[in-house]
Structure formats: structure tokens, C-alpha cells
Amino acid sequence: MSPAVTTSSEATERAATGDVSSATASAAASAAAVAEASGPQTITMAKALNTAMADAMEADSSVLVFGEDVGRLGGVFRITDGLMATFGEQRCFDTPLAESGIVGMAVGMAMNGMRPVIEMQFDAFAYPAFEQIVSHVAKMHNRTKGAVKLPMVIRVPYAGGIGGVEHHCDSSEAYYAHTAGLKVYTPATVADGYRMLREAIDSDDPVMFMEPKKLYWSKDQVDLGALRTEHATNAATGSTSEGHAAVARPGTDATLIAYGPSVPTALAAAAAAAEEGRSLEVIDVRSIVPFDDETVCASVRKTGRAVVIAEAHGFASVSSEIVARVQERCFHYLAAPIRRVTGFDVPYPAPKLEHYYLPSVDRILDAVDDLQWEN
Amino acid sequence: MTISADHEAQGLAEARPDDTEPNDQASEVRRKFGISVEDYMLPARHQIQMVDPSGTLKPESEQGTEPGHEYPIPGDAELMAAYEQLVVGRRVNDQNSALVRQGRMAVYPSSHGQEACQVAAALCLSEGDWLFPTYRDAVAVMSRGVDPVETMTIFRGDWHGGYDPTKHKVGIQCTPLTTQLLHAVGVAHAAKLRGEDTVVLAMCGDGATSEGDFHEALNFAAVFHLPVIFFVQNNKYAISVPLSQQSVAPSLAHKAVGYGMAGERVDGNDLVALLAVLDRAVKLAREGSGPLLIEAHTYRMQAHTNADDATRYRQDSEVAEWTAKDPISRMTSYLTGRGLLDDDGSTRIAAKAEAIASQLREGLGEDVPVDPQNLFRYVFSTPTTQLKEQSALLADELAREASSQKEAGK
Numbered sequence: 001m002s003p004a005v006t007t008s009s010e011a012t013e014r015a016a017t018g019d020v021s022s023a024t025a026s027a028a029a030s031a032a033a034v035a036e037a038s039g040p041q042t043i044t045m046a047k048a049l050n051t052a053m054a055d056a057m058e059a060d061s062s063v064l065v066f067g068e069d070v071g072r073l074g075g076v077f078r079i080t081d082g083l084m085a086t087f088g089e090q091r092c093f094d095t096p097l098a099e100s101g102i103v104g105m106a107v108g109m110a111m112n113g114m115r116p117v118i119e120m121q122f123d124a125f126a127y128p129a130f131e132q133i134v135s136h137v138a139k140m141h142n143r144t145k146g147a148v149k150l151p152m153v154i155r156v157p158y159a160g161g162i163g164g165v166e167h168h169c170d171s172s173e174a175y176y177a178h179t180a181g182l183k184v185y186t187p188a189t190v191a192d193g194y195r196m197l198r199e200a201i202d203s204d205d206p207v208m209f210m211e212p213k214k215l216y217w218s219k220d221q222v223d224l225g226a227l228r229t230e231h232a233t234n235a236a237t238g239s240t241s242e243g244h245a246a247v248a249r250p251g252t253d254a255t256l257i258a259y260g261p262s263v264p265t266a267l268a269a270a271a272a273a274a275e276e277g278r279s280l281e282v283i284d285v286r287s288i289v290p291f292d293d294e295t296v297c298a299s300v301r302k303t304g305r306a307v308v309i310a311e312a313h314g315f316a317s318v319s320s321e322i323v324a325r326v327q328e329r330c331f332h333y334l335a336a337p338i339r340r341v342t343g344f345d346v347p348y349p350a351p352k353l354e355h356y357y358l359p360s361v362d363r364i365l366d367a368v369d370d371l372q373w374e375n
Numbered sequence: 376m377t378i379s380a381d382h383e384a385q386g387l388a389e390a391r392p393d394d395t396e397p398n399d400q401a402s403e404v405r406r407k408f409g410i411s412v413e414d415y416m417l418p419a420r421h422q423i424q425m426v427d428p429s430g431t432l433k434p435e436s437e438q439g440t441e442p443g444h445e446y447p448i449p450g451d452a453e454l455m456a457a458y459e460q461l462v463v464g465r466r467v468n469d470q471n472s473a474l475v476r477q478g479r480m481a482v483y484p485s486s487h488g489q490e491a492c493q494v495a496a497a498l499c500l501s502e503g504d505w506l507f508p509t510y511r512d513a514v515a516v517m518s519r520g521v522d523p524v525e526t527m528t529i530f531r532g533d534w535h536g537g538y539d540p541t542k543h544k545v546g547i548q549c550t551p552l553t554t555q556l557l558h559a560v561g562v563a564h565a566a567k568l569r570g571e572d573t574v575v576l577a578m579c580g581d582g583a584t585s586e587g588d589f590h591e592a593l594n595f596a597a598v599f600h601l602p603v604i605f606f607v608q609n610n611k612y613a614i615s616v617p618l619s620q621q622s623v624a625p626s627l628a629h630k631a632v633g634y635g636m637a638g639e640r641v642d643g644n645d646l647v648a649l650l651a652v653l654d655r656a657v658k659l660a661r662e663g664s665g666p667l668l669i670e671a672h673t674y675r676m677q678a679h680t681n682a683d684d685a686t687r688y689r690q691d692s693e694v695a696e697w698t699a700k701d702p703i704s705r706m707t708s709y710l711t712g713r714g715l716l717d718d719d720g721s722t723r724i725a726a727k728a729e730a731i732a733s734q735l736r737e738g739l740g741e742d743v744p745v746d747p748q749n750l751f752r753y754v755f756s757t758p759t760t761q762l763k764e765q766s767a768l769l770a771d772e773l774a775r776e777a778s779s780q781k782e783a784g785k
Contacts, residue, residue: 096594096595096598098590098591098595100587101588101592101594101595104556104561104592105595106561107561108560108562108563108565109565112561114568131551131554131588132554139535141753143535144539144540144753145534146753147541147542148539149756181755243760289759290759290760293760
């Protein structure tokens with residue numbers, strides 16, 4: 001059955017006329033269900049991401065969500081839950097099972113006035129789309145000297161820690177970060193899930209939005225109303241979290257630099273170190289591309305010691321790039337070589353072996369112990 | 376959309392009693408074309424050819440048409456406008472090849488011999504429609520109205536593209552094979568969602584039909600029922616590899632039925648037949664009949680590019696055979712015979728072709744200064760901090776180089 005043919009006439013009319021008022025009402029109802037209690041409430045990152053897409057679709061009729069199983073099912077992780085019901089089959093729909101097709105079609109849609117938000121079901125399932133991403137998504141703006149912008153978001157549930165089978169747990173961020181022309185975001189907190197996905201959808205540049213799948217069900221108290229207001233204010237003033245790392249935990253003795261799924265591990269290590277009397281600062285990179293040299297280096301200059309933590313293999317990785325950048329900029333402030341705690345240079349292991357592979361609190365604390373402390 | 380017979384045979388129609396679409400399509404096809412949905416999707420038994428290589432109009436019964444696959448001869452004005460572009464296209468191809476030989480252009484994949492396909496692909500479209508060309512389709516791009524020198528910038532070497540795709544609704548001349556077909560699908564999909572009647576024509580070659588994106592694009596276009604025409608120029612070679620090593624399908628047009636779309640074969644050196652087939656394809660797509668796959672039989676008369684040596688993989692006799700089927704001499708003879716073309720007309724068209732050739736010589740001959748800072752300007756909408764740093768690094772390097780040259784010159 002073809003969605004384009006069988007979609008309700010209401011949705012057809014909505015899309016055809018660009019009128020989102022009817023969609024707005026239902027989206028607002030759905031958003032209200034989340035935000036009905038104004039003020040802080042406990043939600044998951046999955047809900048934050050879902051709300052970000054619903055709010056973006058409500059605000060702009062050119063925002064479309066499509067991919068594999070994102071429609072009726074609401075995505076295998078339920079991140080797109082309810083979007084088809086709320087916005088109609090023309091604005092949130094399932095595609096044939098073909099990742100290059102999904103990305104390539106999104107390129108054409110973005111060329112022609114839409115803002116597609118597409119889902120790659122799992123990190124390793126995005127590889128068939130690699131040519132479209134590298135040869136077109138990343139290069140279209142440059143080769144046309146800005147005449148063609150591709151405001152599209154490619155959402156990639158990535159990394160491990162969920163006991164997943166092969167091809168479901170890859171940390172693929174380095175492939176994208178290495179490609180000039182792609183922005184690469186990865187949220188580590190529930191609030192950033194909302195904040196950064198809205199910003200990615202607003203961006204006129206293509207964004208690889210790397211979602212740490214083990215954090216989908218992490219919960220936090222957030223005030224969605226306040227986040228919406230913040231988004232509106234930032235959009236009006238051009239302020240953004242793109243290229244801005246965050247100090248996730250302040251400290252004075254050493255800096256732990258982490259992103260995405262490794263941020264909670266780094267925070268746990270910092271908490272454990274505090275009990276032993278060592279004050280660790282944790283930096284959440286958030287935006288891998290563009291990278292926030294300033295915040296990261298300010299912290300390292302202050303503490304004089306650093307450990308970079310990432311799930312991905314260490315060789316030729318984002319973590320090696322961070323070490324190189326910090327070393328180039330902070331060499332004379334360093335009391336010890338920068339250490340890294342990363343995944344081993346092996347294919348992502350089977351579920352019963354993944355705990356040996358993943359950066360752990362103990363492994364981070366061992367690395368911190370190695371930072372040439374005088375006493 | 377799928378064929379009803381299969382669904383019913385598998386009991387799927389019963390499983391989804393509300394899904395009457397397959398039957399609807401079959402009855403719609405029967406109502407509109409008087410044939411079964413299978414006969415609509417399968418190409419006619421023979422390629423459509425209207426004017427033979429000698430320039431003689433074939434009898435209607437020998438044109439390859441069949442019930443439901445009927446093609447009226449295009450009007451005189453359309454034929455004359457297309458002929459003019461055809462002559463210009465040949466001149467453009469040969470001028471560009473000459474510029475490569477003179478070292479003024481790095482490379483040029485010529486469509487010499489395929490100009491009828493180039494012209495028809497551009498002229499069948501209306502103003503609001505989109506064209507998605509490949510690297511060999513410069514003549515199609517120009518026929519669509521893009522400035523010749525802007526078109527050739529990609530081969531001049533100072534930037535990867537020279538025209539604004541949105542201005543003329545012409546995608547970039549795409550190098551990674553068939554990746555542009557999906558962009559065509561996306562443009563058509565976006566237009567359909569907005570209720571616009573845009574038709575998109577996407578070009579590729581015979582070798583490209585082996586690529587994965589060819590399959591994904593055709594399937595997406597069919598599933599979303601989009602007005603996309605996939606136009607395959609079967610020029611018999613993918614650099615050196617012949618079609619027999621790409622596919623053993625009865626024809627490339629036969630692939631259409633596997634996706635649930637209509638396919639047709641046409642003589643790619645017969646401009647009259649090409650216009651007839653593509654005009655109808657555009658009309659059907661615009662009316663909502665879904666995507667179509669058109670295979671044009673033509674021949675790459677020259678090597679893949681100047682860097683290629685075609686004598687290593689094909690015989691001169693084969694090339695000579697196709698010289699006799701040249702699209703221009705055929706059309707000249709046909710139009711002259713019809714009294715539509717006389718010496719004055721030929722002179723006027725030749726002068727126009729010469730003017731464009733001269734424009735290319737001038738535009739590509741001049742040494743256009745490049746701006747090294749353009750390296751950083753367009754990677755993103757706004758350069759990142761890192762790109763600003765790298766831009767400053769290069770600017771500093773160039774400033775020091777300039778000052779040391781000035782010093783040495785003193």
C-alpha cells in the first residue's frame with residue numbers, strides 16, 4: 001500500500017497547502033500530554049527526542065520524518081512514537097527497506113524545500129548509505145557554493161552497552177566526523193536530547209545526530225516548557241549549543257573528556273574519585289563537529305591532566321583527535337601525557353564479552369592514577 | 376503498487392480486504408490504455424523507431440508501436456527547436472574535446488553520437504520540471520538553458536560545479552553512478568507532498584543500472600508513485616565493459632515491470648522517436664501514472680574520456696556501423712525531405728552553434744583567477760572556528776610568500 005495514495009485527505013490537504021493548523025492542534029495536544037504538569041518532570045531521553053521532533057513538526061510543515069518502521073510502529077526504539085498518528089502519513093512515514101534510498105531521497109527533498117529528519121535504524125545499518133552521506137550530503141553545499149543547502153538530520157542510534165547482537169552496537173561517529181561538511185552532534189543528557197535535536201533540525205547544514213542507544217531510557221527531571229522557551233529565545237538570538245561543550249561536573253585535579261554514552265561513565269568515575277579525595281572535572285563534548293577547543297582546553301589548562309574516554313576503538317578515532325588537539329594547544333600546561341580509555345581495536349564484541357570492551361569506572365580511575373601524581 | 380494477479384494468488388487480497396489498490400491500478404490501466412497492466416509495464420516488442428538511419432519516415436506499422444504503446448509524431452515547431460539544439464550539441468561536444476586536446480580543460484566525457492538523447496531529455500520537460508544529469512550529459516544541461524561556460528566549469532578545474540542547480544532546476548552533473556536518481560526521487564516526492572505537478576527526469580547509463588542506487592531509486596519512485604522518468608542511455612559500454620557483462624535481462628527497459636512501472640525502448644539516435652516517447656512519458660507522469668523507465672539505444676562514438684583508449688576493447692567496424700546511424704545526418708535528411716529545413720535554416724543554425732563554440736573557447740580559454748579562501752567559505756553555511764583558523768593559516772602562508780617574492784624582486 002502506498003502512503004502517498006492512501007493518506008487521509010486531511011493530511012494531504014495539510015501538506016499540499018502547507019497549512020499546519022490542524023496538525024498543530026493535535027500536536028499541541030500530544031505535547032500537552034507530556035508537558036501538562038508545567039515545571040520539572042521526570043522523562044526519558046527517548047521522550048525528549050520524541051518531543052523535539054513533534055515540536056519541530058508542529059512549528060514547521062516542511063519538517064518530515066521517515067525511515068524504517070518509524071511510522072505505525074513508532075521506530076524500533078519508539079523514538080518516533082505517535083508522530084504518524086499526529087501529523088499524518090505524509091509527514092511521518094515508512095520507506096522501503098533501503099538506507100541509501102532513504103538518505104538519497106532526503107537529499108532530493110532537502111533540495112526541494114523540505115527539512116527531512118531520517119532514521120537509520122542502527123549504527124551499522126547506515127553503512128549502505130555511506131556513499132550518499134559522504135559524496136552528497138557532505139559536499140552539496142560546498143560544490144554549489146552554498147546555492148544548495150541540505151537542511152537534513154540523519155539520526156543514528158549508536159554505540160553499545162545494551163547487550164545487542166552484531167551490527168547493532170557500532171560506534172560509527174569517527175566516519176562522519178572525518179568527513180568534511182558534516183556536523184556531528186551527540187547528546188548525553190535528557191535535556192540535551194531535546195535541545196540538540198531541535199537545533200539539528202533548525203540547522204541549514206546536514207547533521208549526523210548520534211543517539212547513544214544505551215541512554216534512551218535514562219531519566220532526568222527536565223522542564224519541557226522551559227526548554228521550549230529556551231529554544232525559542234535561542235532561535236531568535238541565533239544562540240546555539242553547536243560547538244559548545246559543557247562542564248558536566250566541575251573539578252580541579254584532572255579533566256575527563258567524554259561524549260555520548262561515555263559521559264555517565266565518566267561522571268560515575270568522578271564521583272568515585274571524589275570519595276578518594278580527587279576532584280575530577282568532566283567535560284561533555286556534545287558537538288563533536290564543530291569541536292569546542294576552547295572549553296576543553298580551558299579545563300585542561302586549569303587541571304593540567306586529562307583522560308579522554310570513548311566507546312569507539314581508539315585507533316584513528318575521535319578520541320585520538322581530541323588528544324592531538326589538546327596536546328597541540330595545552331602542551332606547556334600538562335603535568336602528564338594525556339591518557340585515553342577507549343574500546344579495544346577489535347570488532348564490537350558479542351553480548352557476553354562487551355563488559356570487557358567498554359570503558360568502565362575502574363579503567364578510567366586506573367588511567368587517572370597513571371597521570372604522574374607527585375604524591 | 377503491485378500486480379493484482381499475484382496478490383490474489385497468494386491470498387493477500389483476502390488478508391487485506393480494504394486494500395483494493397492493485398485491482399484499481401489494473402482497471403485504471405485497462406480503462407486508460409485498453410491493455411492489461413502487465414502489457415502496460417512491459418516494453419513493446421521492438422524499440423520505437425520513427426525515422427530510419429537514412430532519414431526516411433517509417434510506415435506507422437513498422438515504428439514498433441503497439442496498442443497502449445502509441446506515439447504520435449511531435450509537431451514541426453518542436454522538431455525544429457530540437458534539431459537546432461542537436462546541431463549545437465554536436466558542436467559543443469567537438470569544441471570541448473578540442474579544448475581538452477589543447478590542454479585548456481582537464482577532461483571531457485563527450486556525448487558525441489548521443490546528442491539526440493541529450494536534447495530530448497532536456498526539451499521534453501517544462502519550466503517547473505527538474506533534470507538530473509550525469510557527467511556525460513553537459514549537452515542536456517545546456518539544452519535546458521544553463522550557460523555553456525557555467526556548465527563546463529566542472530571540467531575547467533577551478534570548482535566542482537559552475538551553475539546554481541535551483542536556478543534552472545538542473546541537478547549537479549553527478550559522477551557517483553545513479554546516486555542522483557535518488558535525489559530526483561526526493562525532489563519529486565517533495566513536490567508531490569506540496570501538491571505541485573513537477574515531473575523529474577533522471578539520467579543514467581547502461582553500466583549504471585548495475586548499481587544499488589538504481590534499484591533503490593526505481594523502487595522508491597514506484598512505491599511512492601512519483602512522477603519520475605528514469606532515462607537510460609544505453610551506449611553499450613561502461614568505459615570498457617560491454618552491456619552483456621552488466622545484465623542478461625531481455626532489455627534494460629524490461630527491468631521496469633519488476634518495480635511495477637512502465638518501461639519502453641526507443642532508438643536513441645532517432646530524435647523524432649525520442650521526443651515522441653519522452654513527451655508521452657512526461658504527460659503520463661504528470662497525469663499521475665507514476666514513474667517510467669525509458670531505455671534509449673545509442674552508442675558512445677568516442678572513448679570514455681580523453682584518458683581512455685577505446686581500441687583496446689572494441690573494433691573499428693563496430694564504430695563504423697554506428698557512424699551510419701548518426702542522429703544528426705538522419706534528422707537533417709528527414710527535415711530537409713519534409714521541407715522544414717533549407718539552406719538558410721542550416722546556415723542560421725550553424726552560425727548559432729559556432730557562436731556557442733566561440734563562447735566556450737573564450738570562456739574556457741581565459742585563465743580565471745581562483746580564490747584560495749573559497750576552500751573554507753562553503754563547507755558549511757557559516758565556517759566553524761576550526762575552518763576560520765585554517766583559513767587564517769593559509770592567508771598567512773600566502774602573505775609571507777607574496778612578501779618574500781616582493782623582496783626577491785627588489
